[in-house]
Amino acid sequence: MGELFAEILRWFTTGEHWSGPDGVPAQVGTHLVYSVVATVIAALIALPIGLLIGHTGRGAFLAINLSGFGRALPSFGVVILAFQLSGLSLVPIYLALVLLAVPVMVTNTYAGMAAVDHDVRDAARGVGLTGWQVLWQVEVPLAFPLILAGVRIATIQVVATATIAAYLGFGGLGRYVFDGLAQRDLAQALAGAVLLAVVAIALDQALRALQKPLTPRGLRRSNR
Amino acid sequence: MISFDAVNKRFDDGTTAVHELDLEVPEGEITVLVGSSGCGKTTTLRMVNRMLDATSGVIRIDGRDVREIAGSTLRRDIGYVIQQSGLFPHRTVADNIATVPKLLGWDKKRVRDRVEELMATVGLAADLGRRYPHQLSGGQQQRVGVARALAADPPILLMDEPFGAVDPVVRALLQDELLRLQAELRKTIVFVTHDIDEAVKLGDRIAVFRTGGHLVQFSTPAQLLTHPVDEFVADFLGAERGLKLLSLATLEDVPVRPTTTAREADESGGDEWVLVLSDQDTPLGWRSSSDRALIPAHGLSGGDSLLAGLDATVSSPTGLAVRVDAAGRYVGVSDQRAINESATRFRSEVLVP
């Protein structure tokens, strides 16, 4: 065990692992590009749907159950299938990642909207805000913490699933894991796993840190 | 003036909330819609500012069909106060009050001045403006709700059980302040409550609704208490109708006579009860020689109700209500018989319409 640990340490301290197109910075960058592009596209699709369902109250059943469906979908299977059916390129991988990130964001956005106090919404309409103004001035700010939580969960999920890109011959942090396993180089695989875990945790923490300053001040109950 | 002309409201699930309603809400008065839950009073209120639209019939404000006006435009000219106040939790108190003025595009300075003025009007300290709603007490939140509704000085105010969620002491205070504000502002107020005492206290006119959205009686509080149209209304008014009536008449015309008074420092003489006054002539309480303890007495002015007078005579050891002037200085006492005579006179005035 101690020996393995030393080997992993050696891997991390080897200079050539940190430079060039296969180096750690490049692979972290590639992985983040996959994840961020897929999450942003998914958010552009999911958030309007969630807001629409939340504002009108129509389609609530769909919004509530979508995340369950998303959870049940075997993500690697979906990515591999998309890749195999439509042309062995990055595009189907992106499509699959987007597909997997949409449900949880729709559900959370809807949940945030549904949690807006009925009286507050009623009063907003009652003092003369139009439907559009109610949405942007009242509902969205109040639902924001949950919407953001949905984006965060989706991001982490996409980061995890994006490792499959390496399995299919592309880059990203899955590269070290799959190469390590294929070459029976356990140290490399473990180093890759550590990197993957660190990147995911760091991203999660960064998004959590963003959550607080982006929450409207009146909703931060702690400053009572 | 708001008028309802043969208004019906049926919901999609088939329930009739309002049935063939004809009602004229007079300008500059408080009209209270009262009834048990599910009687259609809130639905009636919400049709005025088109939070709901009538299934049939016409609602007019100053002769104009409300359905000719876009909902949000209409609502900016009508104040709206609901239970729990419905304040925006993500906006400061000042921003909450400024909602409608900002919608109407007032300039910043005008908005700020108006907010400041309104906070004073509803009795909120200016420094609360920067707080968030959850940092205020229930009573304070309700005041903010009223201030927000008054912000653009709308001629009409709709209030849906605005004081339903605050404790009785604060509720009484808020009711008194609403009456004080109304004496000044003379808005056309439609007020929904299920509490008949609140209705009698606040209403210039009361509309009693029965389940199924039927308006059963629409009259002044005094008429309602003396002439309930049927058993249902009589039941709804409750057991103490007579006493409620007394709450509508004042002590103004009840004769005052003198009684023995003493200063706090005086030694009292005989066995008689004496009324102890402070150096400023405000009544402190009753004292007898056999018992040095002071039984507190609260002075009543001409504006207080006959009910309060009667209550004072019953709870005083001498059977006398202590009377004071507007400044709270002692002027004399009234006995139970004098109050009873006034009550009888008042009753006969109401009985002969």
Next chain:
Amino acid sequence: MKWSWIPDHAGDLVTITLLHLRMTGTAVFFGLLVALPLGLLAYRVPRLKSVVLGVSSLLFTIPSVALFTLLLPLTGLTPTTVVVGLTVYTLVVLVRNTVEGLESVPPKVAEAARAMGYDRVRTLVTVELPLALPVIMAGLRIATVMTISLVSVGLVIGQGALGQLFVDGFQRDFGVPIIAGIVITLLLALVADALLVGVQRVLTPWHRTGR
């Protein structure tokens, strides 16, 4: 596409489906076994709560590929590695829901039980836990569905059960096994979820009339 592949391999499909179920069941069972006492402890000891929930959410953030790989030195390229990893995720969901469930019990109810002479343990077992059950069951449903879909990530170390169908289809450039794997996974999730809803209805009869 040659759909006949499916009937031709019916026997194999049944075998790996059963394997898939066994791996899921084991992970959820051990997850529940650890999560319940841990959740109770976290609920009772507030200082422990933030630690337990903090560590949980940290573990949950680790991608499954990384977690399975990190377990390799301990359990090697075996189904156990996948099961242990999935137990960790199950545990995280269940601990959180156990704490949330217990916290959702109105304090007045527990207080009333204590006022009538129940001791702490009795209150916990006969009042608080049953009332927390809907939230705990919701967690169990999430954990089960999630585990069913995550088993296939085990393909990374050659232990993906139904996930091996994805590898098979990919290597032979043949879509049918991949589709079969996805569809069976979805069906398993659907059936398991429906079963758990049934269990919950039996366990919490007071909820049935409450709607």
